[in-house]
Amino acid sequence: MNLVLFEPQELGQVSRAGDVPTGADASAGADALAGSDASARADAPAGWTRVEGHELTLRDRRAAHLLTVVRVVPGSRVRVGVLGGGLGYAEVVAVDGEGCVLRVHIERPPPPPLPVHLILAVPRPKVLLRTVAIAASFGVERIDLTNSWRVDKSYLGSPALSAEALGRAAREGAEQGATSRLPVLGVHRRLMSLLDAFPEKERASGRLCAIAHPGAARTLESAVAPGERRPLTLAVGPEGGWIAREVETFEQRGFTQVALGEAILRVEAAIAALLGQVQLLRRLRPYERDEP
């Protein structure tokens, strides 16, 4: 945990609809599970409220982590954030066997999100939760989990797909990545209805759409040029991969098939490689077009 995250209410703030992404909120998560469109909230800029020295006592897993892993003592400073809100620090005022008293300062806006919408075919439950956490630690804006041909049907009934389990994984990922933004999460029983629901809208808004598929003729950087600033929609297949018909369907909807490199990676490694490559491409300067 590289960032201790608080609910807005813990700091005496009122949670505004739109500030707390689905991943942080079990009831909103249930909406997404029913297939509702939570994208309006995903697009809302995260607001943040300054906090100057709010004192609170922690006695939960966050306290246990601070006491046993970080080994805070009175006077220590730790990085903190508000879910869906700003970042800052807390001074440790006092500690005892079970908890600690913190004085919290929130003084800067949340980090910018990685403007990526991930479409992820559901892998086996343990991998699913790790993968959601990894994607959340990169600060992606949205994750839509979907059925696909090679998804084992038993996975769709797994408790790992509950709003609570997914929300917890997203939060752990955000704590790891030190971001106060959580991705909006959606679960879709049919790939086709997910694809029918948004691609036109997404392309109209100038997004680039790519499907990761081992062995594709093009590599990521030919679809996403260095210095590219447009937001991306990226689809990653299940452990067995996408079938040819699915790849064609994505292509018909404007997705470009891309490879990440020669090695065929497991889902969680593929997500980390894909998002790492996207971050690098966004950091690079655009190719010079008119070199002398």
Ligand code: SAH
């Ligand atoms: N045997 C499967 C492997 C699936 S790996 C196949 O050949 O398709 C799981 C998912 O990770 C893939 O569907 C793809 O989206 C992504 N992936 C893994 N390695 C990749 C690579 N080298 N290039 C592009 N995508 C990759």
